Amino acid sequence: MATQKTAKKKPVKQAKSKSPKNDTKKTMATVFIMGKSHEVPADATIMGAIEYAGYQIIRGAGCREGFCGACATVYRMPGDYKIYTGLACTTLVEDGMWLSQLPAIPAQKPVYDIDKLDPNVATFQKIYPEVFRCVSCNSCTKACPQDLEVMDYINAAMRGDIEAVMDLSFDCLSCGLCAIRCPSEIVQYNVGLLGRRLYGKYLSKESKQLKKRIKEVKERKFDKEYKEFKTMKKEELKKNYYDRDTE
Amino acid sequence: MYPEYMRPSLEKVAQTRNKRFELEKSGKPVFPPMNAEEREEVLNKFHPDYKPAARRKIRIGPNKDEHITTEVADMLESHSRIKPEFFDLTKPDYETDILIIGGGGAGCAAAILAMQKGAKSIISTKLRLGDANSMMSQGGMQAAVTAQDSPTRHYLDAMGGGHFDNKPDLVRALTEDGPEVVKWLEDLGVVWDKLEDGSLQVLHGGGTSRKRMHSCRDYTGAIIMRTLMDKVRNHPDKITCLEFMPIVELLLDSKGQCAGGVLYNLETEEYFTVKAKATIIATGGYGRLHIRGFDTTNHYGATGDGLVMAYRAGAKLLYMDSVQYHPTGSVFPEQIAGFLITEKIRGAGGQPLNKHGELFVFPREPRDVESSAFIRECLEKNNGIETPSGRLGVWLDSPLIEMIQGEGYINKQFPAMHRQFIRYGIDITKESMLVYPSLHYQNGGIEINDKCETNIPGLYVAGEATGGAHGRNRLMGNSVLDYNVFGRRAGIFASDYIKSVKISALTLNHITDYDDELKKAKIKTDLITPVLLPSYTPEDVRKRQLTACYEGTLR
Numbered sequence A: 001m002a003t004q005k006t007a008k009k010k011p012v013k014q015a016k017s018k019s020p021k022n023d024t025k026k027t028m029a030t031v032f033i034m035g036k037s038h039e040v041p042a043d044a045t046i047m048g049a050i051e052y053a054g055y056q057i058i059r060g061a062g063c064r065e066g067f068c069g070a071c072a073t074v075y076r077m078p079g080d081y082k083i084y085t086g087l088a089c090t091t092l093v094e095d096g097m098w099l100s101q102l103p104a105i106p107a108q109k110p111v112y113d114i115d116k117l118d119p120n121v122a123t124f125q126k127i128y129p130e131v132f133r134c135v136s137c138n139s140c141t142k143a144c145p146q147d148l149e150v151m152d153y154i155n156a157a158m159r160g161d162i163e164a165v166m167d168l169s170f171d172c173l174s175c176g177l178c179a180i181r182c183p184s185e186i187v188q189y190n191v192g193l194l195g196r197r198l199y200g201k202y203l204s205k206e207s208k209q210l211k212k213r214i215k216e217v218k219e220r221k222f223d224k225e226y227k228e229f230k231t232m233k234k235e236e237l238k239k240n241y242y243d244r245d246t247e
Numbered sequence B: 001m002y003p004e005y006m007r008p009s010l011e012k013v014a015q016t017r018n019k020r021f022e023l024e025k026s027g028k029p030v031f032p033p034m035n036a037e038e039r040e041e042v043l044n045k046f047h048p049d050y051k052p053a054a055r056r057k058i059r060i061g062p063n064k065d066e067h068i069t070t071e072v073a074d075m076l077e078s079h080s081r082i083k084p085e086f087f088d089l090t091k092p093d094y095e096t097d098i099l100i101i102g103g104g105g106a107g108c109a110a111a112i113l114a115m116q117k118g119a120k121s122i123i124s125t126k127l128r129l130g131d132a133n134s135m136m137s138q139g140g141m142q143a144a145v146t147a148q149d150s151p152t153r154h155y156l157d158a159m160g161g162g163h164f165d166n167k168p169d170l171v172r173a174l175t176e177d178g179p180e181v182v183k184w185l186e187d188l189g190v191v192w193d194k195l196e197d198g199s200l201q202v203l204h205g206g207g208t209s210r211k212r213m214h215s216c217r218d219y220t221g222a223i224i225m226r227t228l229m230d231k232v233r234n235h236p237d238k239i240t241c242l243e244f245m246p247i248v249e250l251l252l253d254s255k256g257q258c259a260g261g262v263l264y265n266l267e268t269e270e271y272f273t274v275k276a277k278a279t280i281i282a283t284g285g286y287g288r289l290h291i292r293g294f295d296t297t298n299h300y301g302a303t304g305d306g307l308v309m310a311y312r313a314g315a316k317l318l319y320m321d322s323v324q325y326h327p328t329g330s331v332f333p334e335q336i337a338g339f340l341i342t343e344k345i346r347g348a349g350g351q352p353l354n355k356h357g358e359l360f361v362f363p364r365e366p367r368d369v370e371s372s373a374f375i376r377e378c379l380e381k382n383n384g385i386e387t388p389s390g391r392l393g394v395w396l397d398s399p400l401i402e403m404i405q406g407e408g409y410i411n412k413q414f415p416a417m418h419r420q421f422i423r424y425g426i427d428i429t430k431e432s433m434l435v436y437p438s439l440h441y442q443n444g445g446i447e448i449n450d451k452c453e454t455n456i457p458g459l460y461v462a463g464e465a466t467g468g469a470h471g472r473n474r475l476m477g478n479s480v481l482d483y484n485v486f487g488r489r490a491g492i493f494a495s496d497y498i499k500s501v502k503i504s505a506l507t508l509n510h511i512t513d514y515d516d517e518l519k520k521a522k523i524k525t526d527l528i529t530p531v532l533l534p535s536y537t538p539e540d541v542r543k544r545q546l547t548a549c550y551e552g553t554l555r
């Protein structure tokens, strides 16, 4: 029963011609997906390898490009005691890798109303009191696949330096890898998110021009021109378009 | 790291850089922009949509006999996943005011506005909340805020970019709501890029005549999406999120009003019914259908589900003959093939170059024109660069940006992009990227008016799943704006609508009727939709999966 036909087509390459400098033999690597051994292309990403091995991912893939944090993965290498962390969609496999994806990270999110918060340290104390239990072990920073200074933004939250929380956590994907390594049970990415929202709402300087423009729209300043454009013949609209100047 | 054989070409790029820098500084266009005839010619000859096999006639349903994208026609001419007789519709499993299908940007914006108007909602979403195209936009959002700009100018740019096929009322809503959306998002806590004095930083995008691209470094989508999600999650009393629980069909009532949908739990494989007074489709695009075999920039769940559900229920589609290929998808290294390289790179001065290091097109033509010009340069003029796996591409000169905008600019403004490449030993502050068009955006979709209403009462649609606002070609930055503008509108107008609507007996007769239509048209297909998830299982593995009906999430 061949179902889901359209989607099952494997993406084909756009250029047909044989590559100029290609050695046709694919080099393979052995990886252990949740303990089971599989031969996969040596240049595959972890996500590519899981799919190559025949798994249909349900949990563990979102954007597939390093933005959503759905694909947190932990792995070990042979003869190495360390546990490594990475994103399945952007980390390449290595021979001997023993890996497992994390389908979800247990982390409840406290509920708050951003309109009723103050942009200061007391807000962190109230919503995320565990932040102040940080023992500065730096495990979170070491685990972060985005190479963020996670411990530093947690420390910034402890000082109430909201701008630094915003700046240092800006590229956070909420993948959760920091949180599962934290001995103080802090959910760093939620702290970062709160910091960014507080900054955007309360501390970022206001744009006067934006206020002015919104007022103009409310006063229907552009009504007349909109109506003119709407009733204009296509040819005339085209002329307006091609004749317009560019900044 | 680029292979050795690409070195000579990369050196040519470096050699021409100073000259091109001077050209850029002169303030004149670095390459003459195309006029209307030139645009038409390159589109006709090289845009993938214009190839004969790209479109075919659809044989059933509301758009019967129209020519639409072949893969979409295949998807629409298919069987449902469910058998209506298995459902007892007198006892719905869930009841709510508004069912929102899709937890991306449009879905969350709708839920927030509906909540503020007092309506309760359920967001059904296929993956996790926010696992969506909305999470991925890097470039930014257009909105006419600056003094030298105006919403009407934005309107003109959008109409021209869409080849004047756009529905005027939708473009007006899009452009006129723009400034308000910037403010709304900031009040929710979005951190916009700003200048010292608090004014918003704006850049050019393809086809814009004023700088109006607002951004949050190159994590624009991630910042906006996470802010919206956080807001949604702060109101569990009003908004219920059901993750890994996609909707697979709509429910109608005996009066033909839309009245909810059928949920499918991807993990336990159970089906549930949701009765709602109004339903909002916000399922996004279809990049994962890999139209014309192209790689895609889209997230894992972008399989066009909303289109087929709505079509079976009788909703009309608009401009389903047009597909957007983003000019700059990455082609090297292989692991990131198809990944998006934001248009902001060209907005900041990055130039596309052929293998001789020469400019061959104005860097900021509308997307379809720019893409076609890249394809022409590779296929007709043979001026592309071939990768070890046989892909073709042109250079996108990023080091030039550091010369134009100052050293350190890339690291500050494009951290995601820098990170993406440095993993593979390519430092984009020093070396160009290799790019080729990638399947990016569903230009058409379910037809709506400026209240997000469809031809089915009670069915609203917002975001990428809709058709009309962008004509046959969307301009960069207009879809982040789109999902906010129309997501909000859908939330508002659906909340108004539910105050007076009465839902009568629920039915799935439209599913049975559609299947009859398939039979009558003598269409033989074993395709079952919505697709839900693409499969990347290799052919040989699939052959060994003998109980193929057990594969994936389909049983």
Ligand SMILES: Cc1cc2nc3c(=O)[nH]c(=O)nc-3n(C[C@H](O)[C@H](O)[C@H](O)COP(=O)(O)OP(=O)(O)OC[C@H]3O[C@@H](n4cnc5c(N)ncnc54)[C@H](O)[C@@H]3O)c2cc1C
Binding pocket: B101, B102, B103, B104, B105, B106, B107, B124, B125, B126, B127, B130, B131, B132, B133, B134, B135, B136, B137, B138, B139, B140, B141, B142, B220, B221, B245, B246, B247, B248, B282, B283, B284, B285, B297, B298, B299, B301, B302, B303, B305, B306, B340, B342, B440, B441, B462, B463, B464, B465, B476, B477, B478, B479, B480, B481, B483, B530
């Ligand atoms: C890589 C990338 C970069 C982009 N950059 C920009 C940019 O810089 N500027 C710009 O303006 N636009 C950009 N876009 C386009 C823009 O991001 C999208 O068009 C927009 O976010 C779509 O929003 P949406 O809410 O309609 O859909 P999405 O955000 O995709 O949300 C749809 C949601 O519905 C879910 N879903 C799908 N089917 C079902 C189902 N059957 N049941 C339940 N849920 C379902 C999906 O999983 C997803 O969560 C970009 C797109 C991509 C892919």
Ligand code: SF4
Binding pocket: A069, A140, A143, A144, A145, A146, A147, A148, A150, A171, A172, A173, A174, A175, A176, A177, A178, A179, A188, A189
């Ligand atoms: S800070 Fe934590 S959640 Fe954010 S990207 Fe780094 S490891 Fe992931």
Ligand code: SF4
Binding pocket: A133, A134, A135, A136, A137, A138, A139, A140, A141, A150, A151, A154, A178, A181, A182, A183, A184, A185, A186, A188
């Ligand atoms: S892992 Fe936890 S305790 Fe250790 S530095 Fe990070 S936040 Fe602090």
Ligand code: FES
Binding pocket: A060, A061, A062, A063, A064, A065, A066, A067, A068, A069, A070, A071, A087, A088, A089, A090, A173
């Ligand atoms: S799948 Fe989104 S970050 Fe990997």
